[in-house]
Each structure stands twice: as C-alpha cells, then as structure tokens.
Amino acid sequence: MTQPTQHDLAFTHAPIGLVVLENRIIKSANALFAEVFGGTPESYINTPLEALYPSREDYERIGARGLAVMRTTGRYADERIMRRRAGALFWCRVRGQSLTPDAPFRHGVWSFADLSQERPLVALTVREREVAMLTCRGLTSKEIGRELGLSYRTIEVYRARLQEKFGARKLAELVAKLSGMPL
Secondary structure, three states, X not given: OOXXXXXXXXXXXXXXXXXXXXXXXXXXXXXHHHHHHOOOHHHHOOEEHHHHOOOHHHHHHHHHHHHHHHHHHOEEEEEEEEEOOOOOEEEEEEEEEEOOOOOOOOXXXXXXXXXXXXXXXXXXXXXXXXXXXXXXXXXXXXHHHXXXXXXXXXXXXXXXXXXXXXXXXXXXHHHHHHHOOOO
C-alpha cells in the first residue's frame, strides 16, 4: 500500500468541505464535506451535485449564473441554501475554481462551508432566496431587478418581505442577518 502524499492528506483533512467535480458530478469528496452533507466521502463518488440543491430549478438557475461568471474569471462564489442527504436545508458558502477555463464546469475544485450556526434558515420562496443572495452580494434594487428581469419596485417589495421575515428594521440590518454578521 502506498503512503498518501501531502496533497492527498491536505485534501482529505482540509478544515473545509472540498470536492472535485467533473461536469457537476462529484468525483472526490473530503471528510468535512461528507460530515456537512451526511454520509462518507466514498458515498459521494459519481453523485450529481443536483442532489444537494433544494430543487432542480435552484440547481439550473445557480448553475447558469455561476457558469456566466466562470467564463470570464474561472472562479465563482456565493452563499446559498443547500440540502443535506437527510433532506434538511441549510445556508452554505460555496466557492469554486475551474481547472479547465475553456469549459468551466468540465473540471474544478469546490469548497462548501456550513453556515447554519451563523445563519438560521428562514422559509423563503425561490424568488426571495434569489433576492437575498443578490442583496448579500451588494447589488442595489435596480441591479437585482435587471439581473432577474423585474422592476426595482418589485425587488423593493421582496426586500420588505425579507426584512419582515428576518425581523430587520433597515436594509443594513437585513444584510447583516443574511450574511451572519454579529449585530
């Protein structure tokens, strides 16, 4: 039996959940990834990433947004709701690096950090999740409206609903609660 290399050890025991993806299919997962999502690292081999999203629509929408960004930068990062193997939803910080810039999803390394301790899950519609994600990225209502094909006034209605659901009096307080920052 061969000894694991330092790179193997670093991947396996990294203090963040890591996966190697090929065309959005998990080819390798580390121990912390399996701990966060449930199961063993080996149980994720050849698992479509779609299985860890709340819905197929979320998988497709976030994938399209990520692919557009990765085509120019080779990297993507966001905070989103994911689904554990047992079905529970939770907030997750996701970051990816493509190893094949000409086809960003062909081969890449992705990290997944469980944010459930800092950010409790509040029941949100798909559109509210989109607005929350884009608000956390610092986009204005007009910018979010352009990205989602909605009027800025509609985005303001969604933000008002989010403020109510999160018990935030102002937009800055909502952003703090969404991002898990202490108040």
